[in-house]
Amino acid sequence: MQNITKIPVTIITGFLGSGKTTLISQLMKNPLGKRLAVIVNEFGDIGVDGEILKGCAIPNCPEENIMELANGCICCTVADDFIPTIEKLMSLSPKPEHILIETSGLALPKPLLKAFEWPAIRSKITVDGVIALADAEAVSSGQFAPNIAGVKAQRELDDSIDHETPLSEVFEDQIACADLILLTKADLASSSDKKKAKRVIANNTIRHPPIIEVVEGQIDPRLILGLEAEAENDIDQRPSHHDNEPEHDHQDFESAIFNIAELDSPEILLNKIKILANEQHILRVKGFVSITGKPMRLLVQAVGSRVRSQFDKMWHPDDIRRGQIVVIAEHNHINIPAIKEILES
Known part of the structure; x- marks a missing residue:
C-alpha cells in the first residue's frame, strides 16, 4: 500500500x-x-x-x-x-x-x-x-x-x-x-x-x-x-534498451526555432506546414502565431502531415504579437534554409 x-x-x-x-x-x-x-x-x-x-x-x-x-x-x-x-x-x-x-x-x-x-x-x-x-x-x-x-x-x-x-x-x-x-x-x-x-x-x-x-x-x-x-x-522489472549504458542523450534528434510574422490567415501557415511534412523529414511542429484582427493567439501543432490549430489564449496588451514555432526532426534532417524558405515564401 x-x-x-x-x-x-x-x-x-x-x-x-x-x-x-x-x-x-x-x-x-x-x-x-x-x-x-x-x-x-x-x-x-x-x-x-x-x-x-x-x-x-x-x-x-x-x-x-x-x-x-x-x-x-x-x-x-x-x-x-x-x-x-x-x-x-x-x-x-x-x-x-x-x-x-x-x-x-x-x-x-x-x-x-x-x-x-x-x-x-x-x-x-x-x-x-x-x-x-x-x-x-x-x-x-x-x-x-x-x-x-x-x-x-x-x-x-x-x-x-x-x-x-x-x-x-x-x-x-x-x-x-x-x-x-x-x-x-x-x-x-x-x-x-x-x-x-x-x-x-x-x-x-x-x-x-x-x-x-x-x-x-x-x-x-x-x-x-x-x-x-x-x-x-x-x-x-521495467526493461530498457539502455539498461547497460551509463547514460543516454538525444543527439539523434534536434530542434530549431523559427519566428513567424503576424499572418492574415491561418490557412497560409497550415498549408506551409503540410508542405514541410511532405518535403522535409519533420517529426513534430508546435508553436503559437498571431493572426491579424484576432484577439487570441493561434496554437499550431503537427505530427507528420496531420496539422491542427485552435485559438487558445487572449493576447495581453503588452504582448509582442509575433509567432514562434519549434520544428523537431531526426539528427541531420533539419534543413534550416529550406524550411525557412518555405515558411517565408
Missing part, C-alpha cells in the same frame, strides 16, 4: 504529438478535488506545452504550480533541474497533493524513475504510476514501431546490422515502462488499425498493462490518479 506521507507523482510519457498535454489539461479540469502541480519537460527552447497548460490553470492548479524544464531531457539533468524543481514544488503553501510530470516526447522514462531514488526526494514523493500514450494511427502504420521479426532475421544473417532506429527505441522504452497505456486519437483510426496498434504494443511489453482507447484526453481521472504503483520500487 502506498505510503500516505509521500506525495504521489504520475509520469506521463509518450511519443511526439501523442496527446500528453491534452490529457493533462483534462486532468486539470477534473482533479478529483486534489491540489495539482505540473512539471512540463520540453525538447527545444520555448515552452509551448507549459504555456498551453497555464492557459488551463484552475484554483486547484494555479499558474505557480506549473513549472517548465525547457532545455532538453528531464532525466539528463537530475541534479541541476529536476531535483530543484521538485523541492520548489514541495515548498509551496499549500503543498500539492499530486504532481503530474509531462516528459518530452523524446524522453526515456526509466532514467527518470531512477531519479526518484535520490536521497533529497525519495522520502517525500513516490511514483503513483507511469502512463504511456501511443497514437493509434501512427503505431498501426508502423511509423514509430520497428519490424521486430524482420530485424531479428536480418541480424541472424549479418552481425554488422545495427539495432532498431532511435524512434523505435523511444517507443519501446516508453511502452515497456508503463503501468497504463492510453491508445490516443482513437477516433482517427479504424477498428482494424486499433487492433493492430494494440498487438504492436503488446509485443513491446512483458508486463502487459491495461490498454485504454482515448479521444481528446477524455478519461475518468480515477483511472490515472491513484494507481499506487510505487514504480520506483520495481525499476528492474
Whole structure:
C-alpha cells in the first residue's frame, strides 16, 4: 500500500504529438478535488506545452504550480533541474497533493524513475504510476514501431546490422515502462488499425498493462490518479534498451526555432506546414502565431502531415504579437534554409 506521507507523482510519457498535454489539461479540469502541480519537460527552447497548460490553470492548479524544464531531457539533468524543481514544488503553501510530470516526447522514462531514488526526494514523493500514450494511427502504420521479426532475421544473417532506429527505441522504452497505456486519437483510426496498434504494443511489453482507447484526453481521472504503483520500487522489472549504458542523450534528434510574422490567415501557415511534412523529414511542429484582427493567439501543432490549430489564449496588451514555432526532426534532417524558405515564401 502506498505510503500516505509521500506525495504521489504520475509520469506521463509518450511519443511526439501523442496527446500528453491534452490529457493533462483534462486532468486539470477534473482533479478529483486534489491540489495539482505540473512539471512540463520540453525538447527545444520555448515552452509551448507549459504555456498551453497555464492557459488551463484552475484554483486547484494555479499558474505557480506549473513549472517548465525547457532545455532538453528531464532525466539528463537530475541534479541541476529536476531535483530543484521538485523541492520548489514541495515548498509551496499549500503543498500539492499530486504532481503530474509531462516528459518530452523524446524522453526515456526509466532514467527518470531512477531519479526518484535520490536521497533529497525519495522520502517525500513516490511514483503513483507511469502512463504511456501511443497514437493509434501512427503505431498501426508502423511509423514509430520497428519490424521486430524482420530485424531479428536480418541480424541472424549479418552481425554488422545495427539495432532498431532511435524512434523505435523511444517507443519501446516508453511502452515497456508503463503501468497504463492510453491508445490516443482513437477516433482517427479504424477498428482494424486499433487492433493492430494494440498487438504492436503488446509485443513491446512483458508486463502487459491495461490498454485504454482515448479521444481528446477524455478519461475518468480515477483511472490515472491513484494507481499506487510505487514504480520506483520495481525499476528492474521495467526493461530498457539502455539498461547497460551509463547514460543516454538525444543527439539523434534536434530542434530549431523559427519566428513567424503576424499572418492574415491561418490557412497560409497550415498549408506551409503540410508542405514541410511532405518535403522535409519533420517529426513534430508546435508553436503559437498571431493572426491579424484576432484577439487570441493561434496554437499550431503537427505530427507528420496531420496539422491542427485552435485559438487558445487572449493576447495581453503588452504582448509582442509575433509567432514562434519549434520544428523537431531526426539528427541531420533539419534543413534550416529550406524550411525557412518555405515558411517565408
